[in-house]
Amino acid sequence: MGTETYRTENALDSYVHRHGGDCNASTDMEQTMFQFNVQDGFLEKALAIFSRFFKEPLLMEDAIVRE
Known part of the structure; x- marks a missing residue:
C-alpha cells in the first residue's frame, strides 16, 4: 500500500x-x-513514512486483494 507522499508500495520496507x-x-x-x-539516526524518517499510511493511504485494489 502506497501513500500520496510515498507512492511505491514498499517505501517503508525499502527505507528500513x-x-x-x-x-x-x-x-x-x-x-x-x-x-x-x-x-540509530533513521527512526524519525521511518516514522514519517509509516505515519503516512494512516494520513494519506493509497488503497490500491491489487494490494487489498493480496491482503
Whole structure:
C-alpha cells in the first residue's frame, strides 16, 4: 500500500532495509500488526513514512486483494 507522499508500495520496507533494519506485518480478520526496527539516526524518517499510511493511504485494489 502506497501513500500520496510515498507512492511505491514498499517505501517503508525499502527505507528500513537500506538503513540496517527489518520490517514485518501481518493481517487477520480482526487486526493488523506492524513492526520495524532501524539503525540509530533513521527512526524519525521511518516514522514519517509509516505515519503516512494512516494520513494519506493509497488503497490500491491489487494490494487489498493480496491482503
